[in-house]
Amino acid sequence: MKPSPSRHQRRPTIVDVAQRAGVSKSLVSLVLRDPTSVGLENREAILAAMADLAYRPNAMARGLVRRRTGMLGVLLSDLSNPFFGELSAGLLRRARELDLAVVFNTGNRDPRSEEEAIGSLLELRADGLILAGPQVGEEALERAAAEVPVVVLNRPLETEACDCVTDDDEAGGRIAVEHLVGLGHRRIAHVDGGPGAGAGMRRRGFEAAMREHGLLAGMHVVEGSFTEQGGYDGARALLRTCAPGTLPTAIFAANDLAAIGVLSALEETGLRIPDDVSVMGYDNSFLASLRHVSLTSIDQDADGLGVIAVDRLVERLGGGRSHPVRVVTRPTLVPRSSTAPPRKESP
Amino acid sequence: MKPSPSRHQRRPTIVDVAQRAGVSKSLVSLVLRDPTSVGLENREAILAAMADLAYRPNAMARGLVRRRTGMLGVLLSDLSNPFFGELSAGLLRRARELDLAVVFNTGNRDPRSEEEAIGSLLELRADGLILAGPQVGEEALERAAAEVPVVVLNRPLETEACDCVTDDDEAGGRIAVEHLVGLGHRRIAHVDGGPGAGAGMRRRGFEAAMREHGLLAGMHVVEGSFTEQGGYDGARALLRTCAPGTLPTAIFAANDLAAIGVLSALEETGLRIPDDVSVMGYDNSFLASLRHVSLTSIDQDADGLGVIAVDRLVERLGGGRSHPVRVVTRPTLVPRSSTAPPRKESP
DNA sequence: ATGAAAGCGCTAACAT
DNA sequence: ATGTTAGCGCTTTCAT
Numbered sequence: 001m002k003p004s005p006s007r008h009q010r011r012p013t014i015v016d017v018a019q020r021a022g023v024s025k026s027l028v029s030l031v032l033r034d035p036t037s038v039g040l041e042n043r044e045a046i047l048a049a050m051a052d053l054a055y056r057p058n059a060m061a062r063g064l065v066r067r068r069t070g071m072l073g074v075l076l077s078d079l080s081n082p083f084f085g086e087l088s089a090g091l092l093r094r095a096r097e098l099d100l101a102v103v104f105n106t107g108n109r110d111p112r113s114e115e116e117a118i119g120s121l122l123e124l125r126a127d128g129l130i131l132a133g134p135q136v137g138e139e140a141l142e143r144a145a146a147e148v149p150v151v152v153l154n155r156p157l158e159t160e161a162c163d164c165v166t167d168d169d170e171a172g173g174r175i176a177v178e179h180l181v182g183l184g185h186r187r188i189a190h191v192d193g194g195p196g197a198g199a200g201m202r203r204r205g206f207e208a209a210m211r212e213h214g215l216l217a218g219m220h221v222v223e224g225s226f227t228e229q230g231g232y233d234g235a236r237a238l239l240r241t242c243a244p245g246t247l248p249t250a251i252f253a254a255n256d257l258a259a260i261g262v263l264s265a266l267e268e269t270g271l272r273i274p275d276d277v278s279v280m281g282y283d284n285s286f287l288a289s290l291r292h293v294s295l296t297s298i299d300q301d302a303d304g305l306g307v308i309a310v311d312r313l314v315e316r317l318g319g320g321r322s323h324p325v326r327v328v329t330r331p332t333l334v335p336r337s338s339t340a341p342p343r344k345e346s347p
Numbered sequence: 348m349k350p351s352p353s354r355h356q357r358r359p360t361i362v363d364v365a366q367r368a369g370v371s372k373s374l375v376s377l378v379l380r381d382p383t384s385v386g387l388e389n390r391e392a393i394l395a396a397m398a399d400l401a402y403r404p405n406a407m408a409r410g411l412v413r414r415r416t417g418m419l420g421v422l423l424s425d426l427s428n429p430f431f432g433e434l435s436a437g438l439l440r441r442a443r444e445l446d447l448a449v450v451f452n453t454g455n456r457d458p459r460s461e462e463e464a465i466g467s468l469l470e471l472r473a474d475g476l477i478l479a480g481p482q483v484g485e486e487a488l489e490r491a492a493a494e495v496p497v498v499v500l501n502r503p504l505e506t507e508a509c510d511c512v513t514d515d516d517e518a519g520g521r522i523a524v525e526h527l528v529g530l531g532h533r534r535i536a537h538v539d540g541g542p543g544a545g546a547g548m549r550r551r552g553f554e555a556a557m558r559e560h561g562l563l564a565g566m567h568v569v570e571g572s573f574t575e576q577g578g579y580d581g582a583r584a585l586l587r588t589c590a591p592g593t594l595p596t597a598i599f600a601a602n603d604l605a606a607i608g609v610l611s612a613l614e615e616t617g618l619r620i621p622d623d624v625s626v627m628g629y630d631n632s633f634l635a636s637l638r639h640v641s642l643t644s645i646d647q648d649a650d651g652l653g654v655i656a657v658d659r660l661v662e663r664l665g666g667g668r669s670h671p672v673r674v675v676t677r678p679t680l681v682p683r684s685s686t687a688p689p690r691k692e693s694p
Numbered sequence: 695a696t697g698a699a700a701g702c703g704c705t706a707a708c709a710t
Numbered sequence: 711a712t713g714t715t716a717g718c719g720c721t722t723t724c725a726t
Binding site: 008009011054057058060061063064069071079080082086089092101105106113116117119120121122123125143146147148228232260261263264267268286290291292293 | 406426575608
Binding site for chain 3: 361373376404407408412413
């Protein structure tokens with residue numbers, strides 16, 4: 001009969017290891033950090049004892065005294081957006097390389113629960129925070145930054161309290177226009193991302209480039225969001241409001257998800273892509289690369305952003321820098337088969 | 348001139364709060380757990396002090412003495428698969444409801460790095476582990492289970508050391524066949540998931556149902572994988588090997604991603620969906636629901652699986668159960684527009 | 695090269 | 711109702 005039914009046994013501590021190896025805890029602790037600093041004989045005894053007991057150092061106890069947990073806290077605004085999946089992949093990979101653990105959390109785009117989520121990461125004593133597209137107010141960001149270094153991703157910031165790394169969304173908007181104009185399009189519409197972070201910049205870039213090309217007359221901007229539904233609704237609105245024959249020959253959506261919504265709305269109306277209308281997205285997520293979709297998109301290298309974020313944070317943690325830093329990455333065009341020159345209408 | 352340039356100030360401890368409120372640490376500790384058990388006057392003084400200092404309890408210190416961290420460790424086999432995105436959403440939501448933090452990690456489907464990832468979660472002293480589709484050997488699972496309760500998701504298990512919750516993939520395979528046969532299909536192919544967890548069961552369900560319907564003659568099974576590429580390659584193989592006129596009228600892919608690959612391969616050949624060929628996926632991920640895709644799929648309720656996993660784990664943690672449990676959920680059919688009756692060829 | 699001792703911030707008996 | 715005390719498992723001077 002088992003003593004306590006299937007209870008998990010007390011896990012071995014550093015003292016257990018020390019006893020079994022016949023040394024003091026200090027020596028065991030030393031071996032953990034720098035085995036060579038311990039005499040060969042003792043070292044081997046300790047190593048053996050650790051293996052026998054399946055000893056696993058307690059990161060909390062260590063964190064308590066070291067005042068550093070080796071954990072990075074990450075807030076993702078949205079688990080279901082593939083962009084964040086790719087971001088976390090980069091993040092995790094880099095963190096592992098640096099031997100850091102990552103604690104994820106999300107607030108589901110709700111400012112209140114985001115604050116709670118951040119609070120929870122802080123209670124766990126994450127050494128630093130990476131906030132991807134947070135919706136909380138800047139005061140909340142500053143409060144967090146008063147406790148640990150904070151890197152904010154993909155959200156333009158006023159405050160100097162946080163580091164900030166973001167894709168140049170305005171440039172992205174311009175690149176989209178350049179691509180379409182280069183193809184010969186003159187009537188171009190944008191289904192924007194609504195109030196989401198970065199949406200405004202993409203729209204401004206789009207508008208500015210259109211203006212510079214003297215294409216304001218044929219420009220349309222309709223409201224959308226960063227979801228498939230948003231793109232669908234935006235495209236429907238476009239279809240509804242445009243006089244026949246003045247329909248844009250190209251549509252640039254705020255992100256890939258929305259672009260897929262646009263695709264659907266157009267196809268439902270019997271329009272062919274890219275023959276009748278060209279469509280572009282943003283993010284170059286795996287959705288865009290699906291053969292069935294094959295969407296021309298603007299790549300903001302989510303994976304790379306994750307890596308940069310970790311590196312900036314670690315730089316701060318190491319005390320190597322104390323002034324805030326703004327990193328702005330350049331998006332790039334990834335042409336696929338959803339864009340093509342417009343059909344010749346009148347020569 | 349700042350004392351130490353932009354260093355983060357020492358964070359207030361329970362002692363700081365106690366001093367400021369003019370009481371002992373114990374009282375502060377009490378207020379943290381049950382405010383009503385403390386005299387009104389002191390309680391208010393303590394609450395005020397906490398607010399003034401922006402005090403945040405140190406979860407590590409607490410965890411050290413309580414022998415419980417309130418953290419759940421979660422291993423995801425693949426960040427980029429939407430299935431896991433939806434799973435984590437359910438997981439996180441339920442965990443938050445129960446006031447538990449979640450620590451994510453991944454081993455990128457590599458057994459060795461998965462073991463490391465699990466080790467890291469264990470060092471952080473996660474109270475329990477949820478492993479979604481792990482690739483590690485059963486001994487590794489047993490070793491982990493010796494330290495904390497472990498719930499394994501979507502992987503059939505021999506060992507009794509872990510709880511195990513999984514979708515009934517074999518039933519899923521049968522459901523797919525029933526749906527297609529009900530529509531009138533007789534020549535049906537399956538692009539399988541290769542060596543991935545659950546792939547074998549789906550295939551077996553498919554084969555069994557085909558046999559029961561006496562459809563073995565028109566059955567094809569080709570190798571694929573849980574990726575778009577796998578589906579694409581599988582469908583190409585099918586197209587290549589089938590004699591003209593004997594091409595299956597329906598294809599069931601191992602998951603949605605693969606189904607999208609199948610879609611692409613068929614479309615490239617000029618085949619129309621569902622007019623020429625019906626296509627089904629598995630997972631009912633958001634991919635399937637994209638209007639542009641609109642894929643009939645088998646739903647295994649990823650979100651719900653996440654909830655169940657947390658609940659099972661918590662049940663163990665509470666000591667409410669010590670024998671292992673197997674939860675098998677029933678998948679359901681979600682019909683969309685990628686399946687339809689086959690074209691009448693010969694009446 | 696090794697050990698002793700003093701905490702890290704908190705909780706949980708045990709007093710009062 | 712409130713204070714005292716003894717750790718939780720570990721690191722880290724400081725001696726030896």
